[in-house]
Amino acid sequence: MYNLGQYIHGDAITHHLDPRVKIVSVIMLSVLIFRADLLSGAIISAFIIFAILVSRLTLNHVLNALKPLAVFVFLLFFLHVFFTDGTALFTFSFFPVTVTYEGLYQGAFVTWQIACLILTAAVLTMTTPPSELISGIETLLRPLRRIGVPSHDVAVMISMALRFMPTLLEEFDRIRMAQMARGADIKIGSFSEKAKWAKALAIPLMISAFRRADELSDAMEARGYQRGYRTTLRELRITPRDVAAMALMLLFMGSVFISTGIFE
């Protein structure tokens, strides 16, 4: 069954933390990852592994999170390996590129960075239900309302996009079946034929999405929706546990910052 977001139901400490604490931590950690060196990189790796273990995520979960971007990461790795100038390690007689020590280091470092970013984000999305995540983003955006960021509307928009993802997937399936029932052989044929079928699927899907949007806006208005302030089912509340977690995070990140020498 299609799952909204990546949330994995659980009862670990990270599941119970306020989403804002988690979001802010992820952002700060991402900054650290970008300016890490060898030592701080090791500390950060250890911390991410610690976070994964505390959240009771399995190896399977971790691999599932990494899989979608694996090809991209490999590509990036080899680009760095082959196209970085420096001390040559190997040369190929038949291929005009050299593998350099710097390239290997660069490639490995970029791979590590991306893996860390994905895993940090995965810990957040796997331990936070989408609705809480959206509440978290909404409350964090609230101060920006003064400069015209409509935080409540952003939250409604994200949640509706997530809500309608499976509905549109179902719709897509229905349209595909309908076209196949009328003789469309969608899976075979040359590239240009496939492109033609793509059109036969995309246009009905788009038309139905617009019709949906029309009815949806009526339904929202009928239930009193207006731009701006609204309340939600559950208000986020900061508990002592959240304060403690945030303090720990700040302490950890502060020490990593100092060790990377950002203040020098």
Next chain:
Amino acid sequence: MIHVENITYRYDQNDPVLRSLNMSIGEGEYIALIGPNGCGKTTLIKHFNALFVPAEGDVLVDGMNTKDAAAVREIRCSVGMVFQNPDNQIIGMSVEEDVAFGPGNLGIPSREIQERVEASLATVGMTDYAKRPPHTLSGGEKRLVSIAGVLAMNPRYIALDEPTASLDPSSRMRVLDIMRKMNRDGISIIHITHDMNEIVHADRVMVMDRGVISLNEVPQEVFKRIDYLKTLGLHIPQVTELLLQLRQMGWDVSTNVLTIEEACSEISSSAGGFPKVISTGRVKKRVGENV
């Protein structure tokens, strides 16, 4: 009271969909709105909560005019609306969040929203589904959620646009039961339907024909206009039709009958005993023809 006074409405430059239409809905009434496709039923109910404002005429909800922009929010709180396609009116990522959408728009504090969500889900019997994402629900369950979402706004009137369309018989019964329950709790119901068996419990039946209300009577009276209803493509309930035909054949039966139980006692009292009626070959044949 919802008062509709002489309203005319047209889409773009086309012929008017509603033509100088008048009607009113009292507190706690159960009104069935029937009529062929395209006669303007949906357009009419969209006037009740200011989704549409009439080109001419006025719609007054408890004295508030739908043209008054300042009153629109309060009108939308008093008049809830359940649309035809439940898929396109469920907004939340889970059942409970969807039910909370309306109260949330009104800025009600979280604690009270939780109470309202619980109460509404209990009314429609969906308490166990609170955490489910909407796309995992069946058509009937989605319909119940959309009703709960409207109930959570504490409306005084609820208009439902073909709430039983494309539902299996047991979900249909569930939805109808809930509508009657809401009506007993004092909410006025406006029920659009094509199924004449669903309107026998209505206080009044309004028949819509090309943009006007052509009949506005109690169900029994409406069913007497069988020939007119047939020109609109509407069919009266089988029991009523049976008794009307028996009467035409000279039987002394009342045609003010809506349910099978009433029909049984009516026929048996007229024929002096139910078994005898069944054994009469001629009646049997007529019944067979009607069914």
